[in-house]
Amino acid sequence: MKTDTTGGRPVNAHAGDALKAAALRLVRLNGYDSVSITAITKEAGVARQTLYNRWNTKADLVLDAVFEETQDYAAPPREDDPRSARDLIEEFLIGVFSHLTANGDILRALIAAAQLDASFQTTFYSKFVHPRERMITELLDRAKKQGELATDRDPDLVSSLIHGAFWYRLLNRGTLDAAFAKAITADIFN
Known part of the structure; x- marks a missing residue:
């Protein structure tokens, strides 16, 4: 996300929220490819440049x-969370799968966009894919250290x-x- 460093007018914090809400609403309603920047800015009630001041x-x-x-369901667990790594991974996967059931079309469109735009692919990987991969790998490392995961299992490969x-x-x-989330978890930990 961009920040205004021009020293011009102050950034309207509400405009960003309005743009994100409008984008999700329109993309869910009409499909990613059918939604234009113009439609998003009109729905959000902001100028086109306001969007481009924040996003490329x-x-x-x-x-x-x-x-x-x-972030409501895919945030990394706290270090002091007493639940087993197995339970945390299963809960994470159930949350992710629930989200993907509702928003799969949006994610598929973003994956397609990432294949067409190398810069966006880097952003998509670093902001969305990699943090989740790292979280699962860290939970698998934790499981291995606590004896929940077999010692011969490679957490990177399992992730x-x-x-x-x-x-x-x-x-x-x-x-x-x-x-499916429970089947994956059972297979990993059995």
Whole structure:
């Protein structure tokens, strides 16, 4: 996200929230490809330049809106959380899959945008994909140290397998539900 460093008019904090809300509302209603920057700014009641003062592209705006929304369920657990790593991973996957069931079309569109724009691909990976990969890998490391995960399991590889399973289903419009989250978790820890 950009910040105004020009010394011009002060940035309206509410405009950013309005733009994110408008973008999500319109993309959910009409589909990512059918929504223009003009439509988003009109819906938010702000000038086009206001959007470009904060985001480089529509994809950047939509990603920030989705990312903000996912913080409710995809935040890393506290260090002192007493639950097992298995329980934390299962809870995380159930939350992610629930979100993807409701917002899969948006994520598929952002993945497509990332394939067409190298700069956005870097942003998408660093802001959205990598933090979740790191969180799962750290939970798997914790599980291994606490004896929940077999000592011969490689947390990096297992994390890749987890992510591969759900990205594959997401991209192919497969079922992403609590049962799948529980099946993945059971397979990892059995």
